[in-house]
Amino acid sequence: MIIQRFFSESARLACRQLAAALSAGCLLSGAAAGDELIPEELPPLPLRERAAQILLEAIRLVSVNPPGDEAPVADFLVGKLREAGLEAALIATPDGDSKLGRAAAWGRLPGSGERRPLVLLSHLDVVPANRAAWTTDPFAGIRRGGFIIGRGSLDAKGVTVIQLLAMTELAKRELPLKRDLVFLATPDEEKGGLDGAGYLVRERPGLLLDAEYLLTEGGGVRLLSDQAPPVWGISVIEKSPCWMRVAARGTPGHSSAPPRDAAVPRLIAALDRVRRLEHPIRVVPEVQRMFAALAPLASAEDAPGYADLATFLTTDPAFRSRFLAERSQAALVRNTLTITVLEGALSTNVLPVEASAHLDARLLPFERCDVFIDRVRQAVGDTGVRVEPLLSFHSRGSTIDTALYRAIERVAAASDPRAVVVPRMLEGFTDAHFFRDLGIHAYGFVPRWHRAGELRGIHGPDERISIDNLERGVHTLIAIILELDRLD
Ligand SMILES: [Zn+2]
Structure with a gap:
């Protein structure tokens, strides 16, 4: 007993x-x-219940970046891995301004070693939450109507929990796998990952055990309607960020007698020229392939255009305007440039010595950030305004000709014969590029089912995930891992 x-x-x-x-x-x-x-014999918690409990706990361990403070949640996950009998470690990363510390959680389920490992990657930091826009405390970890609500429930602590439970369930089953599974949950993704995945790839590449494959956020299963076939979107390439700061200098002092060269108007004039820059349409092969895969699902009117996007965007003005009206589509066929942070005086009656803005440019694959920044400088056309780079990565894709991609296709077909698998380009970016640079085949794919609009909570208010989705995600990820093992 x-x-x-x-x-x-x-x-x-x-x-x-x-x-x-x-x-x-x-x-x-x-x-x-x-x-x-000494407890009496107790029934083990069902998987969905364990998933819900771990996610609630992870949300309550607040890890808003900046400053990050991911060490407590990393420590909590290491504990969960060890409880399941897995080898696990807390990996310290640069602390920056964090008071509670920053760290990654790492774990390993050993295989026979016949094949190179598969890494399950997620991130532990979250973006801030504006309490006023939420219907509940974003960090209380609330359970309501079959959903877990809280910052990070989708992005990305929900991913972490699915990957963690897939590992611990597989450990329990004691199935002989050909490859090691590596669990890695990192800090700092939301700020570009240089102090998280970037640091680990640079300083601790041994943690990856010479992995062949990696799965992370960036794709999932979309349900466009109740009747439409589910779309399994697998991110194989991403646009690359090219972030910059624009700073205008001017004569400081009292604003009651303004000079001609005040910093704020100078900045506004520069930004006005920047926002008028035109970004030509260019369809990269990955985007051409992505829309060709989606063509069978498109309306009769749009299907021919999807099947041959590059041609129709040039030759069919009606199709082009319909296509570009959808902003997530428009972002896939051209560079974008967005003005975000603005800084000027701290008081109404003060002229600042400097006024500045951040620009978030997202470039199509194989475009260079330094070349793009030169274009921005030319558009600014003012020697009193500096344009400085803040962050950039180049973009590298992963081939779809792999056993892992085929394993996902087979699991998709088994789950619903109508399922459409689409290799996609992501308009945003994840930490995948750090691993692609090492030659690892990295896919943005976590099996979660989302209806239209359900992803709005990512970086927004009332972020939530259904407990059904967590449970189904764990089962489906296990199916993919086992199918990969079978195909190998
Ligand atoms: Zn994320």
């Missing part, structure tokens, strides 16, 4: 989790702190 011995702390935690899960009293015998507790 006695199945396990716990010390009081973990017993209390287990008790709380079970009580929450089963809405029932805890079966532990009462004991004072420090006593050894």
Whole structure:
């Protein structure tokens, strides 16, 4: 009857989790702190319940970047991996301004070594949340109507939980796999990842165990309507960021007697020229292939254009305006340039010595950030305004001619014979590029099912994921890993 011995702390935690899960009293015998507790035989929590509990806990370990503070949540995950009997480690990363520390969680489920490892990658930091726009505290970890609500539930702690449970479930089954599975949950993705995945790839590449494949955020299963076939979007390439700062200098002082060269108007004039820059349409082969794959799902009117995007965008003005009206589509066929951060005076009656703005440009693959910045400088055309680079990566794609891609295709077909698998380009970016640079085949794909509009919570208010989705995600990821093993 006695199945396990716990010390009081973990017993209390287990008790709380079970009580929450089963809405029932805890079966532990009462004991004072420090006593050894002996629980009676308890039913194990169902997978969906464990997924929900871990995600709620992870949301409550606040890891807003900046400053990050990811160490507590990384430590929590390392504990979960070890509980499941896996080799795991907390990997310190540069701390910056973080008070609680920054770190990655790493774990390994060993295979026979016949094939090179598969990395399951996610990130632990989240973007800030504006409490006023939410219907609940973004960091309380709330469960409502079958959903988990909280910052990071989709991006990306929900991914972390799916990957973690796929690993621990596989460990439990003790199936002989040909390749190691590596769990890696990193800090700093939301700020570009240089102090997270970038740091680890540079300083601790041994953690990747010479991996062949990697799965991370960036794609999933979209349900366009109840009748339409599910679309399995697998991100194989990303646009590359080219971030810059534009700074105008001017005579500082009291704003009651403004000079001709005040910094703020000078900046505004420069930004006005920048925002008028035209960005020509260019269809890269990956985008041509992506829309060709989507053509069978398009309306009769749009299907021919999807099937041959490059041609129709040039020759069919009606199609072009319909296509470009959808901003996520428009972003796939040209560079974009967005003015975001603005800084000027701190007071109404003060002339600042400098006024500045950040520009977020996203470039099509194989375009150079330095060349693009030169274009921006030319558009600015003012020697008193500096344009400085902030962040850039080049873009590299992953081939779809791999066993992992085929494994995803087969699992998609098995789950729904109508499923359409689409290799896509992402208009945003993830940490995948750090790993593609090492020659790892990296796909942005986590099996989560989303209806139109459900992804709005990413970086927005009331971010949420259904518990069904977490559970189905774990089962589907396991199916993909087992299918990969079979195809190898
Ligand atoms: Zn993310």
